[in-house]
Amino acid sequence: MAKKLLLIDNEDLTETITTIENLSKVKGFEVKCYPLYVGLPDGNDVVDEKTGKIKIPLVFEKLKRLYGNTRFNLIASDFNLNEEDGIDGIKILSSLDSQVNVKNAKRILYSSQLIDIVEDYLKIYKDDNNFDGAWGKFKSLIRLNILDFLLRDDVEKNIVEKIEKIIEQEDDFILGELLNNPDLTFNPSIEIYEGLTFAEIADKILANDSQSVKFKKKLIQLAISNIGYLKNE
Amino acid sequence: MNNKKIHIIHPKDKSTDFLNSITEYIKNNTSVEINLLRLHTKEEHSQFFELIHSINNDELILFFGHGTSSCLSGAMTNEFEAPEFITEKQLKIFENKNVMILSCRSNQYLKSYFKDCNLNSAIGFPNLITEHSEIEHHDDPERFGDISLEDIELFKTAIVEIVMFSLEDYIQNSLSFQQFFNRLKLRINKRIINLYNKVPNKGKLPLGKMLNDMVDGLIYLKKI
Numbered sequence: 001m002a003k004k005l006l007l008i009d010n011e012d013l014t015e016t017i018t019t020i021e022n023l024s025k026v027k028g029f030e031v032k033c034y035p036l037y038v039g040l041p042d043g044n045d046v047v048d049e050k051t052g053k054i055k056i057p058l059v060f061e062k063l064k065r066l067y068g069n070t071r072f073n074l075i076a077s078d079f080n081l082n083e084e085d086g087i088d089g090i091k092i093l094s095s096l097d098s099q100v101n102v103k104n105a106k107r108i109l110y111s112s113q114l115i116d117i118v119e120d121y122l123k124i125y126k127d128d129n130n131f132d133g134a135w136g137k138f139k140s141l142i143r144l145n146i147l148d149f150l151l152r153d154d155v156e157k158n159i160v161e162k163i164e165k166i167i168e169q170e171d172d173f174i175l176g177e178l179l180n181n182p183d184l185t186f187n188p189s190i191e192i193y194e195g196l197t198f199a200e201i202a203d204k205i206l207a208n209d210s211q212s213v214k215f216k217k218k219l220i221q222l223a224i225s226n227i228g229y230l231k232n233e
Numbered sequence: 234m235n236n237k238k239i240h241i242i243h244p245k246d247k248s249t250d251f252l253n254s255i256t257e258y259i260k261n262n263t264s265v266e267i268n269l270l271r272l273h274t275k276e277e278h279s280q281f282f283e284l285i286h287s288i289n290n291d292e293l294i295l296f297f298g299h300g301t302s303s304c305l306s307g308a309m310t311n312e313f314e315a316p317e318f319i320t321e322k323q324l325k326i327f328e329n330k331n332v333m334i335l336s337c338r339s340n341q342y343l344k345s346y347f348k349d350c351n352l353n354s355a356i357g358f359p360n361l362i363t364e365h366s367e368i369e370h371h372d373d374p375e376r377f378g379d380i381s382l383e384d385i386e387l388f389k390t391a392i393v394e395i396v397m398f399s400l401e402d403y404i405q406n407s408l409s410f411q412q413f414f415n416r417l418k419l420r421i422n423k424r425i426i427n428l429y430n431k432v433p434n435k436g437k438l439p440l441g442k443m444l445n446d447m448v449d450g451l452i453y454l455k456k457i
Contacts, residue, residue, distance in 0.1 A: 189441070
Protein backbone atom coordinates (compact mmCIF):
# COMPACT_ATOMS: atom_id res chain seq x y z
CA MET A 1 0.00 0.00 0.00
CA ALA A 2 1.36 3.41 -0.97
CA LYS A 3 2.34 5.73 1.85
CA LYS A 4 0.41 8.98 1.75
CA LEU A 5 2.32 12.22 2.06
CA LEU A 6 0.60 15.57 2.48
CA LEU A 7 2.83 18.38 1.26
CA ILE A 8 1.97 21.91 2.36
CA ASP A 9 3.58 24.80 0.55
CA ASN A 10 2.75 28.09 -1.07
CA GLU A 11 4.76 27.41 -4.21
CA ASP A 12 4.63 24.82 -6.97
CA LEU A 13 5.59 21.32 -5.78
CA THR A 14 5.62 19.46 -9.10
CA GLU A 15 9.35 18.91 -9.12
CA THR A 16 9.43 17.96 -5.44
CA ILE A 17 6.66 15.41 -5.93
CA THR A 18 8.36 13.82 -8.93
CA THR A 19 11.64 13.56 -7.04
CA ILE A 20 10.02 12.01 -3.94
CA GLU A 21 8.06 9.51 -5.99
CA ASN A 22 11.11 8.49 -8.02
CA LEU A 23 13.40 8.21 -5.00
CA SER A 24 10.90 6.02 -3.17
CA LYS A 25 10.47 3.74 -6.19
CA VAL A 26 14.22 3.17 -6.24
CA LYS A 27 14.02 2.16 -2.57
CA GLY A 28 11.24 -0.30 -3.35
CA PHE A 29 8.15 1.37 -1.94
CA GLU A 30 5.50 3.72 -3.20
CA VAL A 31 4.73 7.21 -1.94
CA LYS A 32 1.67 9.08 -3.10
CA CYS A 33 1.99 12.82 -2.69
CA TYR A 34 -0.95 15.11 -2.00
CA PRO A 35 -0.06 18.78 -2.46
CA LEU A 36 -1.94 21.37 -0.43
CA TYR A 37 -1.12 24.90 -1.53
CA VAL A 38 -1.48 27.40 1.28
CA GLY A 39 -0.59 31.08 0.91
CA LEU A 40 0.39 33.21 -2.04
CA PRO A 41 1.13 32.73 -4.86
CA ASP A 42 -0.22 29.20 -5.46
CA GLY A 43 -2.53 28.88 -2.50
CA ASN A 44 -4.47 32.11 -2.82
CA ASP A 45 -7.81 30.30 -2.43
CA VAL A 46 -7.21 30.01 1.33
CA VAL A 47 -6.28 33.66 1.69
CA ASP A 48 -8.91 36.08 2.96
CA GLU A 49 -9.63 38.61 0.22
CA LYS A 50 -10.04 41.53 2.60
CA THR A 51 -7.12 40.99 4.97
CA GLY A 52 -4.80 39.15 2.62
CA LYS A 53 -4.12 36.66 5.43
CA ILE A 54 -4.35 32.88 5.38
CA LYS A 55 -7.56 31.66 7.01
CA ILE A 56 -7.28 28.31 8.78
CA PRO A 57 -10.97 27.35 8.23
CA LEU A 58 -10.40 27.82 4.51
CA VAL A 59 -7.36 25.51 4.72
CA PHE A 60 -9.50 22.86 6.41
CA GLU A 61 -12.21 23.24 3.76
CA LYS A 62 -9.67 22.90 0.99
CA LEU A 63 -8.10 19.83 2.56
CA LYS A 64 -11.50 18.20 2.92
CA ARG A 65 -12.57 19.21 -0.60
CA LEU A 66 -9.42 17.85 -2.24
CA TYR A 67 -8.70 14.74 -0.22
CA GLY A 68 -11.79 13.89 1.83
CA ASN A 69 -11.00 11.50 4.68
CA THR A 70 -7.66 10.32 3.31
CA ARG A 71 -5.41 9.34 6.19
CA PHE A 72 -1.87 10.55 5.75
CA ASN A 73 1.25 8.82 6.98
CA LEU A 74 3.36 11.95 6.91
CA ILE A 75 2.83 15.70 6.56
CA ALA A 76 5.64 17.94 5.39
CA SER A 77 5.09 21.66 5.54
CA ASP A 78 7.11 24.61 4.42
CA PHE A 79 7.83 26.88 7.37
CA ASN A 80 7.45 30.12 5.49
CA LEU A 81 4.13 30.46 3.73
CA ASN A 82 4.84 33.98 2.54
CA GLU A 83 2.98 35.74 5.28
CA GLU A 84 4.65 38.27 7.54
CA ASP A 85 3.69 37.82 11.21
CA GLY A 86 0.85 35.54 10.27
CA ILE A 87 0.37 31.85 9.62
CA ASP A 88 3.53 29.80 9.28
CA GLY A 89 4.25 26.06 9.10
CA ILE A 90 4.11 25.71 12.89
CA LYS A 91 0.64 27.20 13.08
CA ILE A 92 -0.59 25.12 10.15
CA LEU A 93 0.70 21.87 11.61
CA SER A 94 -0.58 22.56 15.11
CA SER A 95 -4.00 23.58 13.82
CA LEU A 96 -4.26 20.34 11.86
CA ASP A 97 -4.46 18.51 15.21
CA SER A 98 -8.18 19.16 15.08
CA GLN A 99 -8.56 17.23 11.82
CA VAL A 100 -9.13 13.52 12.45
CA ASN A 101 -7.51 12.22 9.28
CA VAL A 102 -4.24 14.09 9.77
CA LYS A 103 -3.84 14.56 13.50
CA ASN A 104 -1.86 11.37 14.01
CA ALA A 105 0.37 11.66 10.97
CA LYS A 106 4.09 12.16 11.55
CA ARG A 107 5.26 15.71 10.72
CA ILE A 108 8.18 17.46 9.14
CA LEU A 109 8.94 21.13 8.70
CA TYR A 110 11.27 22.42 6.04
CA SER A 111 12.56 25.80 4.98
CA SER A 112 15.06 27.35 2.64
CA GLN A 113 15.64 29.91 5.38
CA LEU A 114 16.29 27.50 8.25
CA ILE A 115 19.44 29.30 9.36
CA ASP A 116 17.67 32.68 9.29
CA ILE A 117 14.82 31.27 11.35
CA VAL A 118 17.13 29.94 14.04
CA GLU A 119 19.08 33.20 14.05
CA ASP A 120 15.85 35.18 14.41
CA TYR A 121 14.87 33.07 17.38
CA LEU A 122 18.23 33.59 19.01
CA LYS A 123 18.13 37.29 18.23
CA ILE A 124 15.08 37.69 20.42
CA TYR A 125 17.25 36.68 23.36
CA LYS A 126 20.53 38.26 22.27
CA ASP A 127 19.25 41.66 21.24
CA ASP A 128 16.22 42.04 23.48
CA ASN A 129 17.46 39.90 26.36
CA ASN A 130 14.06 38.21 26.15
CA PHE A 131 14.72 34.62 27.16
CA ASP A 132 11.06 33.68 27.55
CA GLY A 133 10.27 35.03 24.09
CA ALA A 134 13.11 33.09 22.45
CA TRP A 135 12.49 29.94 24.44
CA GLY A 136 8.78 30.19 23.62
CA LYS A 137 9.63 30.01 19.93
CA PHE A 138 11.75 26.89 20.41
CA LYS A 139 9.11 25.38 22.66
CA SER A 140 6.46 25.81 20.00
CA LEU A 141 8.64 23.63 17.76
CA ILE A 142 9.14 21.03 20.48
CA ARG A 143 5.40 20.89 21.18
CA LEU A 144 4.74 20.16 17.52
CA ASN A 145 6.53 16.86 17.99
CA ILE A 146 8.00 17.01 14.50
CA LEU A 147 10.33 14.34 13.20
CA ASP A 148 12.70 16.91 11.78
CA PHE A 149 13.18 20.49 10.64
CA LEU A 150 14.92 20.23 7.29
CA LEU A 151 16.73 22.49 4.91
CA ARG A 152 14.71 22.90 1.73
CA ASP A 153 17.58 21.61 -0.42
CA ASP A 154 17.54 18.16 1.20
CA VAL A 155 13.85 17.80 1.76
CA GLU A 156 12.99 15.16 -0.88
CA LYS A 157 15.76 12.76 0.13
CA ASN A 158 15.01 13.23 3.82
CA ILE A 159 11.29 12.75 3.41
CA VAL A 160 11.86 9.44 1.62
CA GLU A 161 14.17 8.31 4.42
CA LYS A 162 11.58 9.23 7.03
CA ILE A 163 8.87 7.31 5.19
CA GLU A 164 11.15 4.32 4.95
CA LYS A 165 11.44 4.36 8.75
CA ILE A 166 7.68 4.68 9.13
CA ILE A 167 7.21 1.64 6.88
CA GLU A 168 9.56 -0.35 9.08
CA GLN A 169 7.28 0.16 12.04
CA GLU A 170 5.08 -2.83 12.63
CA ASP A 171 2.15 -0.60 13.53
CA ASP A 172 2.01 0.80 10.08
CA PHE A 173 1.41 -2.61 8.49
CA ILE A 174 -1.41 -3.38 10.89
CA LEU A 175 -2.88 0.09 10.52
CA GLY A 176 -2.69 -0.14 6.75
CA GLU A 177 -4.57 -3.42 6.71
CA LEU A 178 -7.19 -2.16 9.16
CA LEU A 179 -7.75 0.99 7.17
CA ASN A 180 -8.10 -0.96 3.94
CA ASN A 181 -11.40 -2.27 5.30
CA PRO A 182 -12.45 0.39 7.79
CA ASP A 183 -16.08 -0.71 8.04
CA LEU A 184 -15.45 -4.28 9.21
CA THR A 185 -15.42 -5.64 12.77
CA PHE A 186 -13.59 -8.64 14.24
CA ASN A 187 -15.40 -11.70 15.50
CA PRO A 188 -15.07 -12.30 19.27
CA SER A 189 -11.92 -14.44 18.89
CA ILE A 190 -10.14 -11.26 19.80
CA GLU A 191 -12.01 -9.89 22.76
CA ILE A 192 -10.13 -6.61 22.91
CA TYR A 193 -11.97 -3.72 21.19
CA GLU A 194 -15.00 -5.94 20.72
CA GLY A 195 -17.58 -4.37 18.45
CA LEU A 196 -15.33 -1.56 17.20
CA THR A 197 -14.81 -1.13 13.48
CA PHE A 198 -11.35 -1.55 11.98
CA ALA A 199 -11.18 2.24 11.57
CA GLU A 200 -12.05 2.77 15.24
CA ILE A 201 -9.41 0.23 16.26
CA ALA A 202 -6.89 2.04 14.05
CA ASP A 203 -7.70 5.22 15.94
CA LYS A 204 -7.07 3.43 19.25
CA ILE A 205 -3.69 2.23 18.01
CA LEU A 206 -2.78 5.67 16.73
CA ALA A 207 -3.74 7.18 20.08
CA ASN A 208 -1.50 4.63 21.87
CA ASP A 209 -4.48 3.32 23.81
CA SER A 210 -3.41 1.20 26.81
CA GLN A 211 -4.93 -1.94 25.23
CA SER A 212 -3.41 -1.39 21.81
CA VAL A 213 -0.19 -3.33 22.38
CA LYS A 214 -2.12 -6.29 23.78
CA PHE A 215 -4.49 -6.08 20.83
CA LYS A 216 -1.69 -6.16 18.25
CA LYS A 217 0.03 -9.03 19.99
CA LYS A 218 -3.18 -11.01 20.15
CA LEU A 219 -4.01 -10.25 16.54
CA ILE A 220 -0.68 -11.64 15.38
CA GLN A 221 -0.93 -14.67 17.66
CA LEU A 222 -4.41 -15.52 16.37
CA ALA A 223 -3.38 -14.99 12.76
CA ILE A 224 -0.40 -17.31 13.15
CA SER A 225 -2.44 -19.97 14.93
CA ASN A 226 -5.08 -19.73 12.22
CA ILE A 227 -2.69 -20.18 9.33
CA GLY A 228 -0.19 -22.51 10.95
CA TYR A 229 -0.82 -26.18 10.21
CA LEU A 230 -1.35 -28.10 13.41
CA LYS A 231 -1.73 -31.83 13.55
CA ASN A 232 -5.06 -32.93 15.04
CA GLU A 233 -6.69 -29.50 14.72
CA MET B 234 12.38 -37.07 19.51
CA ASN B 235 12.30 -36.13 23.19
CA ASN B 236 12.66 -39.57 24.71
CA LYS B 237 13.32 -38.62 28.31
CA LYS B 238 10.96 -40.05 30.86
CA ILE B 239 7.91 -37.95 31.73
CA HIS B 240 6.58 -38.00 35.29
CA ILE B 241 2.89 -37.36 35.75
CA ILE B 242 1.71 -36.58 39.27
CA HIS B 243 -2.03 -37.02 39.30
CA PRO B 244 -3.59 -37.38 42.74
CA LYS B 245 -6.75 -39.47 42.92
CA ASP B 246 -9.80 -37.26 42.55
CA LYS B 247 -12.91 -38.08 40.54
CA SER B 248 -13.26 -34.48 39.45
CA THR B 249 -9.90 -34.56 37.67
CA ASP B 250 -10.22 -38.08 36.23
CA PHE B 251 -10.96 -36.55 32.82
CA LEU B 252 -7.26 -35.69 32.64
CA ASN B 253 -6.47 -39.42 32.46
CA SER B 254 -7.09 -39.13 28.74
CA ILE B 255 -3.89 -37.10 28.39
CA THR B 256 -1.80 -39.84 29.98
CA GLU B 257 -3.51 -42.58 27.98
CA TYR B 258 -3.03 -40.70 24.72
CA ILE B 259 0.69 -40.19 25.31
CA LYS B 260 1.12 -43.82 26.31
CA ASN B 261 -0.67 -45.01 23.18
CA ASN B 262 0.78 -42.58 20.66
CA THR B 263 4.38 -42.12 21.67
CA SER B 264 7.16 -44.39 22.83
CA VAL B 265 8.25 -42.18 25.69
CA GLU B 266 8.36 -43.74 29.12
CA ILE B 267 5.65 -42.44 31.45
CA ASN B 268 5.93 -42.61 35.20
CA LEU B 269 2.38 -42.10 36.44
CA LEU B 270 1.94 -41.33 40.12
CA ARG B 271 -1.71 -41.55 41.05
CA LEU B 272 -1.30 -40.62 44.67
CA HIS B 273 -4.06 -41.95 46.87
CA THR B 274 -3.11 -42.90 50.41
CA LYS B 275 -1.51 -40.76 53.07
CA GLU B 276 1.63 -42.87 52.78
CA GLU B 277 1.85 -42.32 49.04
CA HIS B 278 1.61 -38.57 49.58
CA SER B 279 4.33 -38.67 52.21
CA GLN B 280 6.58 -40.90 50.13
CA PHE B 281 6.19 -38.55 47.20
CA PHE B 282 8.28 -35.89 48.98
CA GLU B 283 11.17 -38.39 49.05
CA LEU B 284 10.54 -39.88 45.65
CA ILE B 285 10.62 -36.52 43.88
CA HIS B 286 14.34 -36.23 44.62
CA SER B 287 15.07 -39.30 42.51
CA ILE B 288 13.69 -37.61 39.38
CA ASN B 289 16.41 -36.32 37.10
CA ASN B 290 16.40 -32.58 36.54
CA ASP B 291 16.20 -32.93 32.77
CA GLU B 292 13.03 -35.01 32.91
CA LEU B 293 9.68 -33.34 32.52
CA ILE B 294 7.23 -33.28 35.43
CA LEU B 295 3.51 -32.73 34.92
CA PHE B 296 1.13 -32.11 37.79
CA PHE B 297 -2.58 -32.71 37.14
CA GLY B 298 -4.99 -31.75 39.87
CA HIS B 299 -6.71 -29.01 41.79
CA GLY B 300 -4.93 -26.05 43.21
CA THR B 301 -5.12 -22.47 44.42
CA SER B 302 -2.83 -19.48 44.29
CA SER B 303 -0.90 -20.85 47.26
CA CYS B 304 -1.07 -24.63 47.08
CA LEU B 305 -1.60 -27.81 45.08
CA SER B 306 -4.18 -30.31 46.25
CA GLY B 307 -3.61 -34.00 46.69
CA ALA B 308 -6.09 -36.84 46.58
CA MET B 309 -9.72 -36.17 47.35
CA THR B 310 -11.44 -39.49 47.95
CA ASN B 311 -13.64 -41.05 50.61
CA GLU B 312 -10.56 -42.69 52.08
CA PHE B 313 -8.18 -39.76 52.17
CA GLU B 314 -8.29 -36.05 51.51
CA ALA B 315 -5.31 -33.75 51.05
CA PRO B 316 -6.69 -30.37 49.99
CA GLU B 317 -3.34 -28.76 50.79
CA PHE B 318 -0.76 -31.24 49.58
CA ILE B 319 2.05 -28.96 48.40
CA THR B 320 1.78 -25.57 50.04
CA GLU B 321 3.56 -22.29 49.42
CA LYS B 322 7.34 -22.81 49.71
CA GLN B 323 6.99 -26.59 49.55
CA LEU B 324 7.08 -25.88 45.85
CA LYS B 325 10.80 -26.20 46.50
CA ILE B 326 10.45 -29.95 45.96
CA PHE B 327 10.61 -29.01 42.26
CA GLU B 328 13.92 -27.19 42.70
CA ASN B 329 15.96 -27.15 39.46
CA LYS B 330 13.22 -29.06 37.67
CA ASN B 331 10.95 -28.34 34.72
CA VAL B 332 7.31 -28.56 35.70
CA MET B 333 3.96 -27.97 34.11
CA ILE B 334 1.30 -27.50 36.75
CA LEU B 335 -2.11 -28.09 35.24
CA SER B 336 -4.23 -26.77 38.08
CA CYS B 337 -6.31 -23.71 38.84
CA ARG B 338 -4.32 -20.53 39.53
CA SER B 339 -0.97 -22.31 39.32
CA ASN B 340 0.12 -19.21 37.40
CA GLN B 341 -0.30 -17.16 40.59
CA TYR B 342 1.27 -19.84 42.77
CA LEU B 343 4.29 -19.99 40.49
CA LYS B 344 4.58 -16.22 40.26
CA SER B 345 4.73 -16.04 44.07
CA TYR B 346 7.15 -18.87 44.75
CA PHE B 347 9.01 -19.79 41.54
CA LYS B 348 12.06 -17.68 42.31
CA ASP B 349 12.33 -18.51 46.01
CA CYS B 350 11.89 -22.21 45.30
CA ASN B 351 14.50 -22.12 42.56
CA LEU B 352 12.63 -24.03 39.87
CA ASN B 353 14.39 -24.30 36.53
CA SER B 354 11.30 -23.57 34.42
CA ALA B 355 7.57 -23.87 34.82
CA ILE B 356 4.25 -23.51 33.05
CA GLY B 357 1.23 -22.36 35.02
CA PHE B 358 -2.46 -22.04 34.28
CA PRO B 359 -5.09 -19.52 35.35
CA ASN B 360 -8.45 -20.38 36.91
CA LEU B 361 -9.99 -23.17 34.85
CA ILE B 362 -13.71 -23.77 35.13
CA THR B 363 -14.09 -27.54 35.11
CA GLU B 364 -17.08 -27.64 37.46
CA HIS B 365 -20.08 -25.33 37.61
CA SER B 366 -19.37 -24.46 41.25
CA GLU B 367 -16.02 -22.97 40.21
CA ILE B 368 -17.68 -20.04 38.46
CA GLU B 369 -18.11 -18.28 41.79
CA HIS B 370 -14.33 -18.52 42.41
CA HIS B 371 -13.64 -16.77 39.14
CA ASP B 372 -12.25 -13.23 39.36
CA ASP B 373 -15.19 -12.04 37.29
CA PRO B 374 -18.13 -14.43 37.92
CA GLU B 375 -20.49 -12.23 35.91
CA ARG B 376 -18.45 -12.95 32.80
CA PHE B 377 -19.66 -16.54 32.99
CA GLY B 378 -23.27 -15.99 33.97
CA ASP B 379 -24.42 -17.70 30.77
CA ILE B 380 -22.26 -20.80 31.10
CA SER B 381 -23.89 -24.25 30.81
CA LEU B 382 -22.78 -27.71 31.86
CA GLU B 383 -22.31 -28.51 28.19
CA ASP B 384 -19.93 -25.55 27.84
CA ILE B 385 -17.91 -26.86 30.77
CA GLU B 386 -17.72 -30.34 29.26
CA LEU B 387 -16.56 -28.83 25.96
CA PHE B 388 -13.94 -26.83 27.83
CA LYS B 389 -12.67 -29.92 29.64
CA THR B 390 -12.38 -31.74 26.32
CA ALA B 391 -10.51 -28.75 24.91
CA ILE B 392 -8.07 -28.71 27.85
CA VAL B 393 -7.37 -32.40 27.42
CA GLU B 394 -6.87 -32.21 23.66
CA ILE B 395 -4.78 -29.04 23.76
CA VAL B 396 -2.44 -30.51 26.38
CA MET B 397 -2.18 -34.00 24.90
CA PHE B 398 -1.58 -32.83 21.34
CA SER B 399 0.96 -30.24 22.48
CA LEU B 400 2.67 -32.85 24.59
CA GLU B 401 2.77 -35.16 21.59
CA ASP B 402 4.39 -32.32 19.58
CA TYR B 403 6.87 -31.79 22.41
CA ILE B 404 7.85 -35.45 22.32
CA GLN B 405 7.74 -36.19 18.59
CA ASN B 406 9.24 -32.89 17.39
CA SER B 407 11.87 -32.55 20.15
CA LEU B 408 10.51 -29.21 21.27
CA SER B 409 12.09 -27.33 24.16
CA PHE B 410 9.98 -26.74 27.23
CA GLN B 411 9.43 -23.13 26.18
CA GLN B 412 8.37 -24.29 22.71
CA PHE B 413 5.94 -26.66 24.42
CA PHE B 414 4.47 -23.60 26.17
CA ASN B 415 4.28 -21.76 22.83
CA ARG B 416 2.53 -24.75 21.31
CA LEU B 417 -0.05 -24.79 24.08
CA LYS B 418 -0.83 -21.13 23.37
CA LEU B 419 -0.97 -21.71 19.65
CA ARG B 420 -3.38 -24.60 20.06
CA ILE B 421 -5.63 -22.63 22.40
CA ASN B 422 -5.72 -19.77 19.89
CA LYS B 423 -6.49 -22.21 17.10
CA ARG B 424 -9.43 -23.54 19.12
CA ILE B 425 -10.72 -20.00 19.66
CA ILE B 426 -10.54 -19.21 15.94
CA ASN B 427 -12.14 -22.53 14.95
CA LEU B 428 -14.92 -22.04 17.49
CA TYR B 429 -15.93 -18.63 16.17
CA ASN B 430 -15.59 -19.74 12.56
CA LYS B 431 -17.94 -22.64 13.26
CA VAL B 432 -20.46 -20.52 15.17
CA PRO B 433 -20.33 -17.09 13.55
CA ASN B 434 -22.41 -14.03 14.40
CA LYS B 435 -23.49 -15.25 17.82
CA GLY B 436 -21.33 -12.85 19.82
CA LYS B 437 -19.04 -13.99 22.58
CA LEU B 438 -19.49 -17.64 23.53
CA PRO B 439 -18.82 -19.09 27.01
CA LEU B 440 -16.34 -21.59 25.61
CA GLY B 441 -14.59 -18.79 23.72
CA LYS B 442 -14.36 -16.74 26.88
CA MET B 443 -12.92 -19.67 28.86
CA LEU B 444 -10.35 -20.37 26.15
CA ASN B 445 -9.45 -16.69 25.95
CA ASP B 446 -8.93 -16.53 29.72
CA MET B 447 -6.85 -19.69 29.52
CA VAL B 448 -4.51 -18.34 26.85
CA ASP B 449 -4.24 -14.94 28.55
CA GLY B 450 -3.43 -16.50 31.91
CA LEU B 451 -1.02 -19.16 30.76
CA ILE B 452 2.52 -18.36 31.94
CA TYR B 453 6.02 -19.63 31.35
CA LEU B 454 8.73 -18.88 33.88
CA LYS B 455 12.41 -19.67 33.55
CA LYS B 456 15.29 -19.30 35.94
CA ILE B 457 17.54 -16.45 34.85
